Amino acid sequence: MSSTPPRPRDTIAAIPAYVAGKPPTPRPGQQVYKLSSNENPHDPLPGVVEAAMKAVGQMNRYPDMGNSALYAALAERLGVPQERLAAGTGSVAVLYHLLQAFCDPGDEVVYAWRSFEAYPIAVSAAGAMSVQVPVDADGRHDLDAMAAAVTDRTKVVIVCTPNNPTGPSVTDAELRAFVERVPDHVLVVVDEAYREFVREEDPVDALALAGDHANVTVMRTFAKAYGLAGFRVGYAIAHEDVAAAVRACALPFGVSSVAQAAAVASLDAEEELLERVDAIVAERDRVVAGLRDRGWVFPEPQGNFVWLPLGERTEELVALAEEAGITVRPFVGEGVRVSIGEPDANDIFLAVAESFQLG
Template sequence: MTSVRLPQPLAHLHSLPPYVPGRPPTAPVGVTPYKLSSNENPYPPLPGVLEAAERALATMNRYPDMGSVALYRALADRLGVVPEQLSVGTGSSAVLFQLLSAYCGPGDEVVMPWRSFEAYPIAITVPGATPVPVPLTADARHDLAAMAAAVTERTKVVLLCTPNNPTGPALSATEVEEFLDAVPERVLVVVDEAYLEFVRAEDPVDGIALVGRRRNVAVVRTFSKAYGLAGLRVGYLASTPEIAGAVRLVALPFGVSSVAQAAAVASLEAEDALRERVDTLVAERDRLVAGLAERGWRVPDAQGNFVWFGVGERTAEIAAAAEAVGLSVRAFAGEGVRVTVGEPEANARLLEVLGRLAP
């Protein structure tokens, strides 16, 4: 009997690590659950955004503007660049996948910090490239010297995540400039600024300024976090026209919906409300970190909208204790727990739980 050979996916896809999304919360009867596992903004859309999205819904029978003209124009005006320097996609994750597909293939290497954003090794492996993880320092920061040393002739891209997800510390502008000086210009350095609005550190990175000075830098940002559009998926890249153009070439046609485009443009117009909301979340973050310190818990420098507990083998214990009181958190088995800064009640409940556990 002749054996039947069925269709097979590319062999290297079997090595893809799974992406584990944040779990929805469960809670005892009478207890309000809170989802602190996905770094979502706990507040509703900014003023004017819901109305813009509803207007766009009226034309859902039509394809969205594939050129995202209004969104490109609004972003270009806000960032002080030209539209040709931009590429939009369904979240910064999608833009990153597009960039790596455009610049990497089998035999190429991508240097990345680790632990960092969970999608990085997946996005690198899909086009057949090889992830080169560089361990973080003891204080959960990028080891930029080690990352520079990891660059070889096979390196096509380096990923920097600031603030680093899931650990929290942000890179400084001086650190990044020195790193860029140490890396060959043929290597594309991607600065992932998904949480830049929450940074309050001294000497913060200005990704757009870097793009203006460096021909091998790309910045990726998102509307999912500070802008509160996680359910609509809008992200963008800013770089040179050549790099942005290559990323647009591999973008999914009509990927960003009409509703998402309209909501993103309206969000950019609500700058004052955005700043007020971010300041509120930063104040909650600082209150949470201070409360943790009072209870003996020390966390890495939190510059995003989340905190990191590098508790190693206690990860399951901490996650279970939070789950028992209706708080879903993001557990990385054997490494630690990331907790989103949520509503004041959710943060207070987390402090109560951790106050009962010894650090």
């Protein structure tokens, strides 16, 4: 019997590992908090648990593979035909399906860097090549450089706005000008995982942009503002042909019955959702003001997190935070991303930031 297993594709060896936010280490007599995964600190929205539990009672049945109730609710809320929707187990899964549908081996995918760490994983898994364009000194997308990076091998360009982990968002005017420079055969993916937290003066209207340009696809998720990170529901809004291609590559029965029910119920609780988002934004503003009062300099955050570009001192802050009872997300040699959590957790973080010796 052979002792050597079959060899996977060469691109598999190049796939970087995804590093998830670390949970806090329990400490006797001390409350600990997780500020490492950009999770919504609030409990599920009203009616969501009840809807999920009802769906749990039907776990012996397969999910609705067509996501009928979810697509109907999204179509009504967004004002788009259901044919323009494609759902998956989180917006990451939707991106995987999209790249599988549109990229041949060796094709190029352009995106900012640093940006969401799942991008190079998804690109490599599709057999495509990453073209990473550095963000500018303020942590913003360099859209001019990204447009210049498009070649005849480019199939997809990803714009993450607000950008995870650096925080800034692009404006609607900037994005529209950028799309005009991208050839029509190149798919522009606008990743709006944190769109609800944006308070930009000229916020992106990605739905309108996708309506004007057949090569624009919008990705959104229920994980962040809607607080369904544990259920994994994301979706794309795209031209009908693009959405059909993404759905064709999707894993059958990918979005569970419980996740679909929870997502629909969350859409029904929009008023409460917006109140919670406003509360998180208010906490973000309080944390930003507190950090700047303490002398910290960092990019303008538009998501539910802040980015501290500490470079080689990244692990120092991580260790201080861990000792104080909070976990943050390090990017070794680059910086630390800190999620906006409960007010008590944010207070601990501000105390840690004050004790950290700047300069």
